[in-house]
Amino acid sequence: MAKVTFREDRCKGCGLCIQVCPKKIIRENRDRINAKGYFPAEVVEMDKCIGCAFCATICPDCVIKVEK
Amino acid sequence: MAKVTFREDRCKGCGLCIQVCPKKIIRENRDRINAKGYFPAEVVEMDKCIGCAFCATICPDCVIKVEK
Amino acid sequence: MGERLLMKGNEVIAEAAIRAGCRHYFGYPITPQTEIAHYMAKKMPKVGGVFLQAESEVSAINMVYGAASTGKRVMTSSSSPGISLKQEGISYASGAQLPAVIVNIMRGGPGLGGIQPSQSDYFQATKGGGHGDYHLIVLAPSSVQELYELTVDAFNLADQYRMVAMILGDGVLGQMMEVVNFRDEEPIVKADKSWAASGHGMKREHNTVTSIHLDPAVLEQWNIALQDKYKTISEKEQRFELYKCDDAEIIIVAYGSVARIAKNVVQVAREEGIKVGLLRPITLWPFPTKAFEQVIDKPNAFLTVEMSSGQMLEDVMLAVKGRKPVHFTGRMGGMIPKVDDIMAKIREIRAD
Amino acid sequence: MGERLLMKGNEVIAEAAIRAGCRHYFGYPITPQTEIAHYMAKKMPKVGGVFLQAESEVSAINMVYGAASTGKRVMTSSSSPGISLKQEGISYASGAQLPAVIVNIMRGGPGLGGIQPSQSDYFQATKGGGHGDYHLIVLAPSSVQELYELTVDAFNLADQYRMVAMILGDGVLGQMMEVVNFRDEEPIVKADKSWAASGHGMKREHNTVTSIHLDPAVLEQWNIALQDKYKTISEKEQRFELYKCDDAEIIIVAYGSVARIAKNVVQVAREEGIKVGLLRPITLWPFPTKAFEQVIDKPNAFLTVEMSSGQMLEDVMLAVKGRKPVHFTGRMGGMIPKVDDIMAKIREIRAD
Amino acid sequence: MFLHEVIIAGFGGQGILSAGRLIAYAGMLDGREVSFLPSYGPEMRGGTANCMVVVSDEPIASPVLNSCTALIVMNNPSLEKFESYLKKDGVLITDSSLVQKKPVRDDIRSFELPATLMATDAGNKAFSNIYLIGKLIKETGIITPESFEKALYGVLSKSKHYLIPQEMEALKAGMDY
Amino acid sequence: MFLHEVIIAGFGGQGILSAGRLIAYAGMLDGREVSFLPSYGPEMRGGTANCMVVVSDEPIASPVLNSCTALIVMNNPSLEKFESYLKKDGVLITDSSLVQKKPVRDDIRSFELPATLMATDAGNKAFSNIYLIGKLIKETGIITPESFEKALYGVLSKSKHYLIPQEMEALKAGMDY
Amino acid sequence: MAVVFDRPHALVDIPMHYCPGCTHGIAHRLVAEALDELDIEGRTVGVSSVGCSYNNYFYFNCDMIQAAHGRAPAVATGVKRSLPDNIVFTYQGDGDLAAIGTAEIVHAAARGENITVIFINNTIYGMTSGQMAPTTLLNQVTTTTPYGRDAKEHGNPIRVCEMLSTLKGPAYIERASLHDIKNIKKAKEAVKKAFKVQMAGKGFSLVELLSTCPTNWGLDPLESLDRVKNEMMEYYPLGVFAGKDLEV
Amino acid sequence: MAVVFDRPHALVDIPMHYCPGCTHGIAHRLVAEALDELDIEGRTVGVSSVGCSYNNYFYFNCDMIQAAHGRAPAVATGVKRSLPDNIVFTYQGDGDLAAIGTAEIVHAAARGENITVIFINNTIYGMTSGQMAPTTLLNQVTTTTPYGRDAKEHGNPIRVCEMLSTLKGPAYIERASLHDIKNIKKAKEAVKKAFKVQMAGKGFSLVELLSTCPTNWGLDPLESLDRVKNEMMEYYPLGVFAGKDLEV
Ligand SMILES: Cc1ncc(C[n+]2csc(CCOP(=O)(O)OP(=O)(O)O)c2C)c(N)n1
Ligand SMILES: Cc1ncc(C[n+]2csc(CCOP(=O)(O)OP(=O)(O)O)c2C)c(N)n1
Ligand code: SF4
Ligand code: SF4
Ligand code: SF4
């Protein structure tokens, strides 16, 4: 069981986390625009998360916290 | 038969020509001080000169002309 | 009549330089004038000219020194910190009497400061930021159209007097777009360049471009020649605009983009019934003392407005010579004076 | 009393710095002030200090910036062209409010110019050769003894006001030898350095030394704070010497080594029955306007004498404010004014 | 007197500056005096950006505005910063997909338009600024749609001309909103 | 009033500056006010060099001399340049091994000394300046030989002290010439 | 549940101003992680340069100094000579370090100045809107090479690590990349090693990080990472250029 | 009798100001001989730098420009870009070129600027009275290293040829020496080749000449030549560093 937390207001929607996630469980949330004007990333199937922290490793903006 | 001509007033008495001359026919003239305040170099036995131009090659001040 | 285009101030400078026959530009990027380089990078290859991005401002000014030594029309541009780095080179070019055009699109300082418009390099430009007794011709445009015309003039003056001419603008002027009317042909001064180092072809004595004269008596003569030249220029090349000064009780002195705001103030004030005029120096060096002589009798006071702490103020005081009170208001660090603030100052002066 | 030594001006500067607690010197060689570096190179290792020859003046001033950021007393020295290269760095240090001491032993310019004494960097030093609205405290010694005392003061003033203090000398002062009396102990001001970047040891918020404030409103506030500081200094730190001004019909204004010659002139003139006095600015910035207020009533005229084309002249005119005529005589390019020439000028003024 | 002083403000990357430039260009084509002044932030993306446009019948004294007749805002901070600039009866247009804040003044004419969402829905988020210009044209008449179209042709490089019909669609949608 | 204003001039490398420095140092040891001002040429060797020394009972206004009471010259150009500086009855000392020119003035006291040749003969060309100082002391009394000797000890590094007796020999030879 | 990844303490908890997907952010985190893991935040003084990272003094929690364009190594020298027991690093872009700052970096390296340099190579000037850098690849289009960089006209790109490693001063020089997880992890080790080299008093250390500038490259963040891998790494090979066998 | 040796035409017939035995004079003659032999005096523009040779514009008979300290390569770039068909050279000391002028020489080299650089390495600052240069050897005593140059304190001497030859720009780089007849002859060939490389449009060429400074070394002229041979050549090996196989 692992958990990732996104600080949505810090996200710039760059999509890097989405691409590196081995489980492909992150996606761009097209329904919302955060205060910075970006579509933030969000996790869709948290239970599939393996806590590899790839997303956090590549996120340039320290948006993501990973727990396991 | 070779000939070297020294422009004495240009000589700074550095002694480089004296040292490189294979015939050892150049010496410092201790009797005279030129206008720049140096003891100029002079050739003592011109007839021994072989025109190798070593003196002229090393002279930093273009004092020496060589003819052959 | 020539073309009528909506262009950015910075691009107009570049275009004007090319029209003035400048085919050599050396520069290093810095906000807010990068568009000059971008424009040159695109255009120069098309007109057979050279655009070269130097490794630094120091290198850029020395490339200018080299190109100017060959007699070519050459330009560099930068903004405040970059201009500071060029001071040694500017002093060299001035010492060697080389014609060149330097553009400073000023931003807020000191140090890295900010990138918003400012006029705080006035002293540096007019008094000499480098070492030694020298001057630059300093031109201060206040519209995009004038950026164009004065840039062309700068090349002519530089050639004519064998010296560095500087266009002193600010971020507002560099970044704003206005309509510019280009002439079909530029009035280009052909100056003698027989002094240039461009290869003598075994046909003349070798030329030397230098700023060093180790014998102080010789260096003094050289300096005296420079000072004589400066005197001539000061007599012949002062430029200024007088706007509604004839009946003005208060004359605002302002240059560059601040003069634009001052024009607004003149309108607003006159609507309020206060007779305000504007004396706008176009040459900052030579400083237009003649303008002051023309208007000195009428006004009760002068008001210098700057985007700096009061630098031109000193020249205004030197020109006014104590004959009338000289006031000051200004903003710093990239802030632009507001019409209301200037109006408040005017009311304060009148209340005195 | 301390030691009494016959020393060269340049060496005295170095010795004074060390006595003032300076343990960091960064510089690049240039005539006529190389002896400062030579002295530092010898002495610093012996007092546990750092002498580092930088790769250029640009690097030197930025090393100074780094060392000053840590709160250390630090110095660099150069001569005119080298000082021009430091202008960006000086503007940065001024913007970041860093204390540091810079020595300029001026030589003839512009450009590579010559190596003989000059005062033609007056504008650069006092008006700001770099970009932005800033000032340096500029001290102008006129004897070897004063080189010593003012160098110590420069470190104190720099620390006290968190700004750059400059010793503005010339080749005569740097090269000449005179007897200097050293104090046993220096009056060292202990300034707050809690702003320094020296490692927070996890005990406080992290400190930042910077000159950039991209928000113009913030940068303006920063500039206003600088201007306020400058105002305080201008009120509190003006220094000058008045020599036989009480009864003088003509007051010579001169600084540095020229003031020495002017003292000769005062003697010679008085022997001839002409009452001449000397107003010697010791601080060039802040310019000692108070001195002028003290003496303004008596003299018929002021005579500014400089080894430049008339730079301090402008400050003298600004101080005199048109109340009395201000004359000028000077030499340039490494030439030193002669007693006779100054006397001739004085006779000319009287004849007017 | 024909005098429009417009401020457009938002984040960098939202097309703030190109909107202003297009209006100025179109104004020139309409034969008017124009000026355009961008305020340039240091950041390439995401920083604040704004510009000032004047379109007038008279020569323009200063391009720097201390007040304006119309204001377009594309983020919250810009509304806060510039609302007070609006003259009485001035026109405020906000991109309501990004601006949650409401104007505090009631002496202005205020319009909301979810421009970014409209543009995203239509397939090109980059055109959000055009919707807002459409609304501006509608409410102020500062330029004509025809001159705007010409301005697009004048400003855009050839390779982008194929997009112009889409942009004109966006303009119309903005005008009609 | 005790006031000596001395100019020493010649080529760089002839010990012009060290001569001046030694006189100033000795003057200080005699309890007088002193100043020493070198003019430094750009060249390390062979360029012109001169210095100005003042030894006085009063504080010295300026170290820069426009005239002098004594002049030592070690090459032709220096004679030409500085002869006019000499005050009436001033002392001129020339190194006649190097200076062929003669002074044009007749209101001065002129002395010639083949110092460079004397020094070369004695084995150390570098001491030529000392001979000339000897003569200066003799003719003007600017300093005492004793203080000059002390000055040598004060100025020279320890490793050079062994030369001092030779230098004092040279001084005497100069005084006695 | 244990935290396996969170922002390092040495990175101040505020948003950064970089463009979406810009790897400056990753580089910052790596430096901050090194400061955390080596427990040196309290005695570190960082020197920011002029480039997009001009204000990273807001982001790093250690004491910071903002240096003039290109002069960070000189500033760092002044700091290190004043505080020899502190840890001093510079953070510089390729315009800053390899153009205007050439003399400063070469001489800091030649002196073997005991500082650490983090060198961000994104083959472009980011902050001033995409001009050619000394590192710009041949044919790359920038605002000042609108027709592509041409060797004859603009010269070939400079390889900083290769050039500096001809000097005797540098103790450790490595080039790493930030374009994927594996390389980010390697880059992290390199950054950490550079600091350790300094802590051990071995002298000058520099880590070049191949980075992106999506904005000025005109690519999206993902394409940008691909460009690093496919275009940059060929001309800028990764590896250790000085101090291969250095153990710290 | 035929003249077998006389001063070249390109060297103005006036005395030079250098100290007795200083090899600046030899270097000047070699340059002038190259101009003569390649018959390019009339189309050459030389750039003097700041050092003892500051005023060699008096000595060279071609058109000359005096450049600011260290900036000769930038000045030469400005000249060459203005007059691409002319021949342009700089003449620079080791303080000028390798200290203050580091950025300018590196970037002129990196650009492959089609100019020729004559680089006088005498391991010291001559003109300003003997301070340490970047090329000063370890343990060498100078006025700014009174206790000898120390690697830890002052860094190791920089080898310019080695450093520049890591760049792609330089077409030809050679180090020669002026300490004896054989080497002077080799140096002459190197200087000539450098100009030929430029004439052929091949790009940047540089010849480093190991030289003496008897005055500031505190040695007599003969001892000075010995020092070049015995001390300098070990650290500064002679040879071709770029363009070994280049035929011109
Ligand atoms: C003296 C000076 N010159 C130029 C500039 C303008 N300037 C700011 S950042 C920059 C280049 C930054 O590029 P780089 O170092 O590659 O960093 P990046 O922005 O790509 O991270 C320049 C030229 C300046 N601030 N100061
Ligand atoms: C900007 C600047 N800094 C310093 C100097 C002083 N300076 C003149 S020559 C020189 C060094 C010369 O050394 P080098 O280049 O090795 O030439 P050399 O004299 O040995 O031939 C220096 C530092 C100067 N003229 N300008
Ligand atoms: S990598 Fe970070 S900034 Fe980018 S989309 Fe993912 S969470 Fe957002
Ligand atoms: S080499 Fe030349 S200068 Fe030296 S002694 Fe011989 S002739 Fe004279
Ligand atoms: S401009 Fe480039 S380097 Fe700068 S923040 Fe944006 S992506 Fe990063």
Ligand code: SF4
């Ligand atoms: S000081 Fe040195 S380099 Fe200069 S001329 Fe004399 S010997 Fe030659």
